[in-house]
Amino acid sequence: LGTVIEAAGNIWVMSESAEGPESDAKLIEASIDTPESFSLLFTRHAGGLHRYMVKRVGRAPAEDLVGDTFVTAFQSRDRYDLGIADARPWLFGIATNLARHYWRSEERRFERERVAAATVNKAEDVSETAISNAFFHDQAEPIAHALAQIDDLYLDVLLLVAGPGFSYDEVALALGIPVGTVRSRLSRGRQQLRELLGRSGQYLDAAPETERPSISTEGSP
Amino acid sequence: MISELDLVRDYMSGEEVQADHLVDARFKLEAVILAEETPSVAPDKATLGLGLSLRRRRLLTRRVRLSAVAAAALAASSALILQLLPASTLPVAEAAQLRLIATNAAKQSVPVLGRNQWLETKQEESYSIDVTHSSSGPISGTEANVMATSTTWSDNYGDTCFSVAFGTLRFASAESAATWRSVGLSVTPTEQQPILGCDGGLSGANQSNGLALGVGGVVNVSKLPTNAPILAGELIAGTTGVPGIDQFGEGSKYPGFQRIMALLVGPVTGATPAFNAALYKALALFPGVHALGETTTHTGSIGLGFTAVAGYPGGSSMIVVDPNTGALLEAQSIVQESTADLLGVYFSAHEVVTGSAVTTRWLDPTESSSVVNTGSIPSGAHASIPNPSTAVVTAIGKPNVPYGRLGSVLNSPNTLEYLQYQLQERFGRVDNPYAYTASPRGGIMTFTFTGSRAQLAAFVAELRTSNLVASVTVNYPDK
Numbered sequence: 001l002g003t004v005i006e007a008a009g010n011i012w013v014m015s016e017s018a019e020g021p022e023s024d025a026k027l028i029e030a031s032i033d034t035p036e037s038f039s040l041l042f043t044r045h046a047g048g049l050h051r052y053m054v055k056r057v058g059r060a061p062a063e064d065l066v067g068d069t070f071v072t073a074f075q076s077r078d079r080y081d082l083g084i085a086d087a088r089p090w091l092f093g094i095a096t097n098l099a100r101h102y103w104r105s106e107e108r109r110f111e112r113e114r115v116a117a118a119t120v121n122k123a124e125d126v127s128e129t130a131i132s133n134a135f136f137h138d139q140a141e142p143i144a145h146a147l148a149q150i151d152d153l154y155l156d157v158l159l160l161v162a163g164p165g166f167s168y169d170e171v172a173l174a175l176g177i178p179v180g181t182v183r184s185r186l187s188r189g190r191q192q193l194r195e196l197l198g199r200s201g202q203y204l205d206a207a208p209e210t211e212r213p214s215i216s217t218e219g220s221p
Numbered sequence: 222m223i224s225e226l227d228l229v230r231d232y233m234s235g236e237e238v239q240a241d242h243l244v245d246a247r248f249k250l251e252a253v254i255l256a257e258e259t260p261s262v263a264p265d266k267a268t269l270g271l272g273l274s275l276r277r278r279r280l281l282t283r284r285v286r287l288s289a290v291a292a293a294a295l296a297a298s299s300a301l302i303l304q305l306l307p308a309s310t311l312p313v314a315e316a317a318q319l320r321l322i323a324t325n326a327a328k329q330s331v332p333v334l335g336r337n338q339w340l341e342t343k344q345e346e347s348y349s350i351d352v353t354h355s356s357s358g359p360i361s362g363t364e365a366n367v368m369a370t371s372t373t374w375s376d377n378y379g380d381t382c383f384s385v386a387f388g389t390l391r392f393a394s395a396e397s398a399a400t401w402r403s404v405g406l407s408v409t410p411t412e413q414q415p416i417l418g419c420d421g422g423l424s425g426a427n428q429s430n431g432l433a434l435g436v437g438g439v440v441n442v443s444k445l446p447t448n449a450p451i452l453a454g455e456l457i458a459g460t461t462g463v464p465g466i467d468q469f470g471e472g473s474k475y476p477g478f479q480r481i482m483a484l485l486v487g488p489v490t491g492a493t494p495a496f497n498a499a500l501y502k503a504l505a506l507f508p509g510v511h512a513l514g515e516t517t518t519h520t521g522s523i524g525l526g527f528t529a530v531a532g533y534p535g536g537s538s539m540i541v542v543d544p545n546t547g548a549l550l551e552a553q554s555i556v557q558e559s560t561a562d563l564l565g566v567y568f569s570a571h572e573v574v575t576g577s578a579v580t581t582r583w584l585d586p587t588e589s590s591s592v593v594n595t596g597s598i599p600s601g602a603h604a605s606i607p608n609p610s611t612a613v614v615t616a617i618g619k620p621n622v623p624y625g626r627l628g629s630v631l632n633s634p635n636t637l638e639y640l641q642y643q644l645q646e647r648f649g650r651v652d653n654p655y656a657y658t659a660s661p662r663g664g665i666m667t668f669t670f671t672g673s674r675a676q677l678a679a680f681v682a683e684l685r686t687s688n689l690v691a692s693v694t695v696n697y698p699d700k
Contacts, residue, residue: 074253143229144232163233193228
């Protein structure tokens, strides 16, 4: 039986699922035999993933890609490292890959439409990066205009540190790259941003970031 | 002082949508979970009549999203639509809607009835009545509709009281009204409104009464399985062992859907969150069920609709469910033979009806079920609660079962003393709850029980299912 709560003379039985939290890893382990255990991961993390995806691909496709993220995760859960209690780096890593895949698909779609319309403009850059950059450039915030010009290698690291607030180790897990690479990409990404913002007159403070002890400032000017 | 990283954090911040609102994303996940769960737990698809939809994974991302208007139009022309749809189980993505509803239903608390407590259920109903035979012979052209408002109180022992108020009959044409009157039928209820009454012993576990929706008996589902494929099989085949459920929907093309609909309408006692979830998972396994998407009820609520061909003249039956809680918002087209007599009685001046067909056009629960004390039942209905009688129940324990251990009933399960304690806790209608005589063949317990026949039956059943007693004898000293 579930927890029994007595209130105002009436007794109500709460369901088992309302009881204490388990780690993400335990849920994933349980879901091997009882697949529905995986649903609780959605309840925990879908909101955060959706916010991240809205900023990466826009509101319209975000929910669809959050669904794809969980489908991909569910189908590969038997390969999850159960030693890592928090599944967020894994889930955000999948989401980041899907965001990249989304922009590649958009680029192919754009190219098809361009050919079909026979309005070829040879000077127009229709690369995935360009379409992704156009998305960032369309945002109201000046920082988004700067993000539009950041190298892709640095963008993922910057957004995973600034969005879900991941540490170096967590970003390394999410992207499947060494921690040292995360450190150097973040450093170079921030440097690029500072230059872009300084150039556009938007950057207010050139002091290096110091409030996050887990983030090294190695390589910053 | 603002750093470039702060600006990126500001950009990445924003309002977080609650996971519960990401329904489309959730459907995608639930669909793959359902697809993986089903083949491993379904015992025998051939037995269940399932040509299951796993072959239909290409439809994984197909969503049924109908506007309220489109849904209403679809419901109105469902007979036509259903001819076009294949008679098989739901596509995976649509079944995932039910899987999601099940997940949410499992999170809801359920009322648990204590002593002298009743489950109060309120509903609005619209009935369609067609009198086919009067005392003077067959008749036709009497189709009429009538609205009713009902409150039902049900206890744990199978007792049910009701208060139902019928409106005035409405006819499709003046000719129908004239035919109705010509055989001596009344167009207004002949009984004083509201009609109050009680029935005892309608417990589905041990009685053969049918399930009379809205104004009828309660079904105790505590013995029904919570494993969805097993529950689905029993509901489809009518082998739950609960007569009130198994006999319902007989003759329907898809009786399983009728039975699930009846269980959702209730009143039902003994349900757990796991059982409520299993109902929706079972529905996802049924043949003949179709998802209608967003659907608006007669009282203006919006939920997800599911339908199945009833096989009756009334066409297809439908339920509308709140996807966030699993609560039933509306049931449509339920054929109920047990209500036919009721309506015949209340609208005929001289009981001239000898044959009729009654369909619940729609039925909307108007409030969540709540737990009330006996005092909440109107005195008119309360007065007709079956008179309790006193019985002496003698139970002989099995030879190897001790009376008690360590002198504390709370620490001694599998003892007769603990059994007495449990019975007293649950029923509280025993004058001498702890009477006991030691005997080498097995301890003898004698209970003086006062209550209705249904309550006594439940008391005796509890004794027998304890597995601690060898025999139970019931005597009525007053008779």
